[in-house]
Amino acid sequence: MLAASLALNGLVMGSVLLLFSLGLTLIYGVGRIVNFAHGAFFSLGAMAGIWAANSGLPFWAALIVAPLGVGLLGVLLDWAVFARIRDRPMVDSLLLTFGLALFITGVLYEFGGRNVQILAIPPSLQGIVSLGAIKLPVYRVFLSALAILLTVALLLFLKNSDWGLRVRAANDDPEMGACLGIDRENLMHSVVGVSAALAAISGVVGAPIFTAYASVGDKILILAFMTVILGGLGSLRGAIVAAYVVGLITVFGEGYFGGQLALMLLFVLVMAMLINWPRGFFGEGRTE
């Protein structure tokens, strides 16, 4: 029974990670930016949920307003900040986005993010459903379903729309994409916007489970980096598999051995991948 419960929680964790990591993967793929500020987008989403609740707004309002607001912030940040370091050495984007993450976290700290808070689960998503002998909290089922639904929607949009075709082409080779007329700057604005919105949704729906505070995105950011490394930098299908691998290892590790050992296990796996298979699970990641 414990294993079944852990497996469910692992899938929930994997689904949130997937939603969060796809944006991280796209931003790296198209813009070659390792975005340390992505965790701050998650924190912004989580805190937006708390602000909405404190203002008397329903959970669903936060789920709509937070991604719109954070997505718009992502577009502005890409236009005002990330665009200035495009094509510069990767260490520049590491330092700049790290500083940006600290800045956003500091702002959140000053606006209600000092204390750990839990967003209340809306009444319609409370309770337990039974699947045979296994009892599942409704909210966790909702969270997984939403994350999977949004991921599938994003992947279908990437596969079937002109925007998605341009994103995938630029993800493969930004320079060649530009030679064929793809406006990488405008594309990146939209990619960062969509990615930030997805991170914000993760933050809102994660707030009842992972809590909400100024730096809540830090832990998930570390797990997301492990996800994109295991999946291969810039590989979308690699990120999908890796998100669930990381989610399941994290939860099973915490369940059987404790949290620190689970993290150590993940770090060993990541180091082994970097040394032996730096292109990730499907061998299609980049190795700059």
Added chain:
Amino acid sequence: MTGALIYDNLCAFYGASQILHGVSFQVDKGSVACLLGLNGMGKTTTLRATMGLVDRTDGKIILNGQELRGPTHRRSKMGVTLVPEDRKVFAGLTVEENLRVAQRKAAQGDDFKMNDAIEIFPRLGERLGQKAGTLSGGEQQMLVVARAMLANPHYMMLDEPTEGLAPSYVDAIRDSIDAARKRGIGIILVEQSLPLALAVGDRFYVMENGQIIKFFERKEVVADPNRLANMLTVE
């Protein structure tokens, strides 16, 4: 000349290193200009500078009477495109998606469409659903040439398009150059293989140390091919 692609004293830099030292030449619509020379003389840099892919340039490139400047995608939309020497297919996209992502309407005349590309390169038609990264080297070269033509440019730059290809693929590339020329597309061809250059070229520019040191018209080269060949031989 209206419609021409004119290089006027082009200088190009990577960091502090100056690679091009005042390159001047002209390509007319529907003609093929061959840039020839030994390795490291600035041929590829000339093409990359045209697309805005070097750190800095001085001098001018004029296309259809307007200065070609700004970011790479804008230059592409003004009507130039590049087929780079290392092929650069979008490996994760299918052949059909590689072609579709490049498709643009022609500024004048009939559009070059996907069916036209498949007519020139039937092999691509058989592999439309295949991931481009799994194609053979020759098929990838066909794909990048077809992709460039689908952008319906005024000028197409081909960097060593036949390097390492089997003769059947070289013939297909030559057919594509002929087809492009018939549509009025001007071509800059950087090529180590003299036979292809001699077969399709209208003008021949020899580069050395980032400058054009010699220019031949086609009739001069046809009359005495050894004159050109001797300039491209390491002594």
